[in-house]
Amino acid sequence: MSLATTFTTSAIRANPAWTQLLGLCPLLAVSNSVVNALGLALATSFVAVGANVSISAARHVIPHFARLPCFVLIIATFTTCAVLLMEAFAFGLYLRMALFVQIIVTNCMILGRAEAFASRKGLLETLSDALGTACGFAIVLLALGTLRELLATGGLFAGMEMLFGATASSWHWQWSDTGQGLLLAALPPGAFLIAGLLLAFAKALLRQTQWQSSPPEAKR
Amino acid sequence: MAELALILLGALLVNNFVLAQFLGLCPFIGATGQYDAAAAMGLATTFVLTTSAATSYLVYHGVLVPLDLAYLKIIVFIVVIAAVVQLTEQYLRSTSPLLHQVLGIYLPLITTNCAVLGVALLSLQQDLSFAATLAYAMGAALGFSGVVVVFAAIRERLLNADVPAAFAGAPITLVTAGILSLAFMGFAGFAD
Numbered sequence: 001m002s003l004a005t006t007f008t009t010s011a012i013r014a015n016p017a018w019t020q021l022l023g024l025c026p027l028l029a030v031s032n033s034v035v036n037a038l039g040l041a042l043a044t045s046f047v048a049v050g051a052n053v054s055i056s057a058a059r060h061v062i063p064h065f066a067r068l069p070c071f072v073l074i075i076a077t078f079t080t081c082a083v084l085l086m087e088a089f090a091f092g093l094y095l096r097m098a099l100f101v102q103i104i105v106t107n108c109m110i111l112g113r114a115e116a117f118a119s120r121k122g123l124l125e126t127l128s129d130a131l132g133t134a135c136g137f138a139i140v141l142l143a144l145g146t147l148r149e150l151l152a153t154g155g156l157f158a159g160m161e162m163l164f165g166a167t168a169s170s171w172h173w174q175w176s177d178t179g180q181g182l183l184l185a186a187l188p189p190g191a192f193l194i195a196g197l198l199l200a201f202a203k204a205l206l207r208q209t210q211w212q213s214s215p216p217e218a219k220r
Numbered sequence: 221m222a223e224l225a226l227i228l229l230g231a232l233l234v235n236n237f238v239l240a241q242f243l244g245l246c247p248f249i250g251a252t253g254q255y256d257a258a259a260a261m262g263l264a265t266t267f268v269l270t271t272s273a274a275t276s277y278l279v280y281h282g283v284l285v286p287l288d289l290a291y292l293k294i295i296v297f298i299v300v301i302a303a304v305v306q307l308t309e310q311y312l313r314s315t316s317p318l319l320h321q322v323l324g325i326y327l328p329l330i331t332t333n334c335a336v337l338g339v340a341l342l343s344l345q346q347d348l349s350f351a352a353t354l355a356y357a358m359g360a361a362l363g364f365s366g367v368v369v370v371f372a373a374i375r376e377r378l379l380n381a382d383v384p385a386a387f388a389g390a391p392i393t394l395v396t397a398g399i400l401s402l403a404f405m406g407f408a409g410f411a412d
Contacts, residue, residue, distance in 0.1 A: 021246075021249050021250070021390055022246065023246075024242075024245040024246060024249060025242045025243055025244070025245045025246070025334050026242075028242045028245065029241070029242035029243075069302060072298055072302065072331070073295065073298075073299075076294050076295040076298050077295065079294055080291065080292070080294050080295060083294070084291065098345070099338060099341060099342060099345070102294050102337075102341055103243075103334045103337055103338060103341070105294055105298055105337065106298075106331075106332045106333065106334040106336075106337050107334075108246050108332050111332060187405065188239060188240050188241075188242065188401045188405070189398045189399070189401040189402040189405060190398070191242070191398075192394050192395065192397045192398030192401055193394070193395055193398035193399075195394050196387075196390075196391045196392070196393070196394030196395035196397075196398060197391070197395070199390055199391040199394060200384075200386045200387045200391035200392075201386070203386045203387075203389075203391060204385075204386035207385070207386065
């Protein structure tokens, strides 16, 4: 399989985030605004790419029987790096979602790709697979974040300066005058409901284009 | 004592880990297909969650803080959780083969349950005492088990329902979870 196919397969066709509902916790928890979604997507991509490439590079050294603890330790190392980096460069944003950055360790999507792909394939292939997985995750996260922020506040891109510096504060775009919208979208039930509706919409689309791969059922 | 009860109740109902804080969603969605299995997993998680929260507290305040290594907490906690899971499995296998048979397959999965790590990290973030950490962990664990069992029961009923084709499977599960979460919002304000 060429690198480009690996990338698109893991980004769109077989992305763990929606075919197996892996890594759902951060997906629902941090998707209440675009800036939160973007911040977590960046942190998760960093960990996914860094950890999977390291695992691939060390795959001949890691003993088979102890591979899962090794994978988890490598992922935990990169998560700690992500936490320290965010504390240093995006502290305001980090405070908003501290727990969910720290919890990237237990994101089963990353461990799943490590076990299923990185521990068996070469560096370049793993890199494109990890990038694809991260992109797919980011797409879902941003789609949810955009929808929820739009519905809940009637605006978009509030607080972008926390990620891109002071100039980004002018990116905030307000559509409704009152600054209020459907509060439900920002609350926990809204996250479940909107994710469910989005997934049903995607399923209906796939059904029409007859482009449905049959993924294995989620096991955890 | 009243304070501990409030902490327990808060973690159990008001800030329910699954429905209000989005922790432990993978087993919540993935392992609630059957009622019995969900109950067994809830039991195993309750035990591991409480034990590892207590152990993490002791390791953090007894080892990491004196050595000035607090920034390593994520790595250390995940090792603690994996160790607790492993020891529980060994212990069950030697003392109660029957219980091991029921819970065995769920134990390894608990290592990647983010609620377990979440409780350890959240109780640190809130600067809880040891007793309060225990109450918090108990509340979180019971809340997780309760919701998982309730949800499994709902899903068994859902099997007989006529679901629109596009909603079949994961989407209807998420929408159901949303409605359940809506019901739990009614507890808001009881305790924080």
